[in-house]
Amino acid sequence: MIHPPDQPTALHAGGDNSIAFLIGVTADEWTLLILRHALQGVDSFDQWLELLPISPPVLSGRLRRMAELGIVAVSGDTYPLTRRGAALWPMIVTLAGWEKVWGDDHVEPLPRLRHLRCGADFTPLMACGACGEVAAARDVVGEFGPSGSWPRSAPSAATRRPAGGSANLGPSFFPQSRALIGNRWAAAMLSAAYLGATRFSQFHRQVGAPATVIADRLRVFREVGVLHAEGDQDRADRATFRLTDKGRAFFPVVMSGVEWSQRWYVAPEGPALEFQHRDHRFWMLLLCAECEKPLAGRDIEVG
Template sequence: MIHPPDSPTTLGEGGDNAIAWSIGITADEWTLLILRYALSDGVTRFQQWQDLLPISSAVLSDRLKRICEVGILEQAAYTDKPLRQEYRLTPRGISLWPMMAAICGWESTWAHGQAEPVPVLVHRRCGRRFDPLMACACCGEMVEPREVTGRFGPSGSWPRSAPNTTMRRRSSGSSALGPGFFPQTRVLVGNRWSAAMMGAAYLGAHRFSEFQRRLGAPATVIADRLRRFQAIDVLLPTGEERGDRSSYHLTDKGRAFFPVVMSAIEWGQRWFLAPEGPAVIFQHRDSDHPFSVLLRCSECSGALAGRDIAVLPGSAMQPRHGAIPS
C-alpha cells in the first residue's frame, strides 16, 4: 500500500493504531540515520547516503523503498538522459523535524563520551547554539515530562500499539554502525521493542512483569532491553533484584528523552488516523487543556520552526548543506 505524502492515511477499524505505525516506521536504526541526513543535510541521492553510512546497497534500497511507500520520501527525476532519480522529503517527511531536533538536543546534553561530536543546532532567529526545550502548545508554558499525563484513547491498547510483522525490521546491530551515529538514541528507539519499552515506561510500567504483560514480548527481550537501558543510565532499578521484586524507574536522563517519544507519537497521530479516534490522549497536568509539544529555543525562548534551525558539525562553525526544513 502506497500512502499519500501530503494527506493523512486512514487506518482500518480495529487494526494497528498510530503508535504502531509510528514505531513500525521510525524505530529502525537505518531509517533513523537516513532521515537524519535527509532532514539535517538535505541529502537526496542514493550515493550520498552510501558515502555517509556504512550501509550496503541492498539494505539502503530496501529502506528507501519502504520510506517512499509510507509517504516520507518521494522519487523525482533530476536528470533525463540518463534517467536518474533522487529522493525528496514530502510534507509528511518534513514534519518529522521536531523528533530529529529533539534527538540532537538529547544526545548533545546526555550522551557523553562519544568518539565523534554530536551535530550542533543553531537557531537562525537569535544566531545562537541551542537545545530544544519542551513547552505546551496550548498554553505556551515550559513543561517537564512529569507535568504530562497520558492515557489510551479510543483506538489505543497495547495489542493495537505493537507494529505488525509487515512493519518490523531486523536490527542491524548497533556496533556495526560505529561512533557518531546517535548511538544512545538507537539503544532506546532503534528497534520496535526498545521503542515500545520506552513508551511503556512513560505510561507507568515499572516491573518486569508489567513490561512483559503490556508488550507481549519474550522474557529474554525484556531482560535484554532492561539491561541496555540501565547501562546508559536511562532506567534505575530499585528494591531487591530477585524475580519481579525489582522496580525500574526513569532517571533524569530517561525523562529528558520524553520529547523525542512525544514528537514521534504526535507525528504518527497526525498522519495515521484510526476511525475510532486517537490512540493516546495527553493532558497538561493540573490544567484544563490537552498537551501537545511545542519546542522552544533554550537561548531566546522563541518557538522553533524547522526552517529556522541550522545544523552544524560538532567541531565546526559553518552550517552543513542546509537547515532542517519546516
C-alpha cells in the same frame, strides 16, 4: 499500501494504530540516520552510500519502505523528503538535543543545531502548546485514547521495517539513543515506562516481548541510566524500575514521534494516546532554549 505523502493516511478500524506505525517506521537505526542526513539536504542514493556504512541492498530497502510510507518521494536516483517526511524534524532535533545534554562517549561530533532566527546554537525546550508554559515530563500525563491498546500499538508485518541488520552502523549515529529506540522492543518498553510500567511483569504483559528480551532491555536501560532499580536488583522479576531524570528528559523525543504519527496515520476511532497538562489537553511546542521563541523546521540549521 502506498501512503499519500501530503495528506494523512486513513487507517483501518481495529487495526494497527498510529503508535504501531511510529514504532515500525522510526524504531530503526538506519531509518533515523537516513532521516538525519535528509534533513541536512541529502537526497541521492550515492550520497547516503558515501556518508553511511550501509550496504546498497539495505539502503535500497529502507528508501523503498520510506517511499511506500510517504516519507520520501522517488525521482530517478533521488529521494527528496515529502511534507510527511520533513515533519519529522522535531524528532531529530530533540534526539540531538538530548544527546548533547545527556550523552557521553561520542566518537564523532554531534550535529550542531543553530536557530536562524536568533543565530545561536541551541537545545530544544519543551513547552505546552495550549498554555505556553515550559513543561517537564512529570507535568504531562498520558493514557490510551480510543484507538489505543497494547495489541494495536505493536507493529504488525505491514508496519515493521524491512530486514537488514545494523551491527556495523558505526559511531556516527546518536549512540545513547540507539539503546532506547534503536529497535521496536526498546521503543515499546520505553513507551510502557512513560505510561507507568514499573515491574517486570507489567513490561512483559504490556509489550508482549519474550521474557529474555524484557530482561535484556531492562539491563540496558539501567546501564544507560534511564531507569534505576529498587528492591532486589539482582532479580529483574523482583525489582521495581523507575525513570531517572535522564529517562524523563527523553520524553520530548517520544512526544514528538507520537504527535507526528497521530498527525499522519489517523485511526477512525480517534487518537491512540491522549495527554493532559494540568487541566487541559497537552500538545508539544518546541522552544529555542536561548531566545525562548518557538522553533520551526525552516528556521533550524542542522550541521
